[in-house]
Amino acid sequence: MKGKSDDTMDQKIEKIRICLIYHFFPHYRAAVIEELAKAWDNVRFVASDDAEPLGYGIRPLIPDGDFNAVAIRRVFGAKYCLKGLGRLIPWGRGGHAIFLGDMNCVSTWVYGFLLRVTGTKVYFWAHGWLRENESFTKKQLRRMYFKIPHRVFVYGRRARRIAVENGFEPGRVHVIYNSLQYSLQRQLRENASRLECRTELRQLFEFGDRDGKVLLCSARMTPVKKFDQVIHAVSKLSQDFAIGVVFVGDGPEKSQLELLSKELGVPCRFLGACYSEPELSRYFIGCDAVISPGNVGLTAMHAMAYGTPVVSHSDRDTQMPEAEVVIPGVTGELFEKDSVSSLADAIRRVVSRSEEEVNFQARACISIIETFYNASHQVKKIMEAISNVDEDESIRDDISIDELNGLKA
Template identity: 25%
Template sequence: MTVILHIQPALPRYRIDFFERLSQRYGPTMKVIYSPGSLGALTRPVSAKWAIAVGPMQRLAGGLVWQPGVAGLAVGRGDIIVLSGNPRQISTMVLLVRAKLNGARVVWWGHYWSSTSRRWRQLLRHLPMAVADAILFYTDNEVDAFLAEPIPTRDRRIVAALNNGINVEEIRNLRQPFIAAERENALLFIGRLSAKAELELGLQALALLRDKAPVLHVIGDGDLRTVLQVQARKLGLGESIVWHGALVDEARIAEVANRCLAFMYPGEVGLSLIHAMAYTLPAIVHDEPRRHMPEIAAFRAGETGLSFARGDACSLARMIQTMLPDGGRLEQFAAAAAGIVGPSFTTEDMADRFEALITRMTEASQ
């Protein structure tokens, strides 16, 4: 009986439905090994039979990390080990070597690039990929980019993607039809209030619009919340920003999202984009795809929203001023968003794609 082990540094809420779907397909042979997370409302204890908690991640010198209880996991011939693609996790590297020596098959699941990627970091990630039996990227775009590289060993490995997404079933029932004339003159930001989000740039853009600025609904929390609230007051935006805090109840998120005309994320967007597009919200994001997370693959400039010059508050203000009054164009963007997130970038499609990968690996080993 083939065992499938997923090694995860944490188990955020948005991953639970994906693993639950895999558990329904593979039964007790599928397990997820994870450490307690530190993502605030996004992480919580999980009681599912497929979830096995180990010790918290331990920081080592030089930016390296050790995950207790992982390096010595029992792995045997024919087992499939899905590793979280971070070469800084030394425990994962030890398990990778042991798995290969014991005849297990290894899936390296990670980014081809991320918003902080540099070329040397990409090369570092390619080293463990070279001994994996399959490489699983977050998006189809990353597969295309990887296969375009002159990497001699790539042709012997299976390369696939999940199109990383969220559970949209509840959202489909909660979202309202996008009719621009029936919505507030309002933007939505959803995500952690961290440096990566660059929300201060969004506040600067709204201040430039003065009395023409839309209301900004902020769903999320983080280390910078107090700093951002102080900045908003200094910019004279006290009445224009609604701070909802970290919401995990989808019905409460829907109440806010259904009022808004568009989604704005000034910084390095990831799954927040997928969440907003699931509500069919047009998006405003910056124009450098490699300085986003892989989920930017769902965005089409001029089709699902507009992009502004990265780091430029004036450019962002112009995009807001250009896009929000044009109801017809907003509705076209919304329809395009619905055509992308729903067919893919969902946990249902992710599970289908993962099952297809396992089938390919099984057939290749016969």
């Protein structure tokens, strides 16, 4: 049931013109784009329909409704611009422009400033602040950039806290979290048998009568993911109990990882790239934990949507905002960055829990997604920011278990 404040917010949204501008819309943004289109009848989507100029191996999404394609043009180095943007964005009072807050996009610097001068409300949707320790030059450049919009939408609480510590007013920085296709993921999870999924994965290994543990690594196999650390950690653990690793993904590191697993005698199965959510769901549901020794982003949300804990490193300056979903002992474990022994200890803790602890862990993982990390909540937070609803005044990094809906320890 809507309250009075919700009705007022809806009335405000109906009267304004909104334009969402991205370099391109990644396919995993489908759910939030759909929610935005439902929330605002007058929203315009502007982006390129081709990700190749930026070298991304990501399939672009073409939104339904008022979608306008623009061309990406390289300027120099990593810098680029969006050609033809000026004729598509709302100029003057009553207009709202939401830009992907990528500092490499020259168009955002230029049009963000010009739109603000002409009276359009400007918002940047960005990672914002990931590192506390930046050089003076980078810190000042970032400060200049994020002073352009009226408000900044960030994915995590830590980013907001760093922004405030760097002189930004708390009300200018809104945490909107992040989202994937949770409605589909929830449906797949509810229709699946966890026992069947576990059995399917364990049949990939020769565990015999032992209750083997299966870890999942799901990401493109690149050096930054540091999947070799998983193999080294499991080689230590395999002396104590049966354990194997399933890799879902492809990439330049695959052959080296295959060779390393053979050298160390670690049972690994390399299943290649997979883009089918029904198939991926069975891997996430059937494994004991998802391991991401490099930075962890959307993978953490993906795993927890299926009730599966995540293990990643604890160095927040080199993490992605979504690492905030990993609550040690509740939704996963953290380990000392680049320490194989610390990673092995974290894996041991997460796979050695009792059945009661595993069930609570699964509920906690699902609850954190249903409370914060879903498209409906993300759009609600965006609408509140645009409608001048003040952000929560508290400044904190972590999500506490007390905030999770429907969860009792």
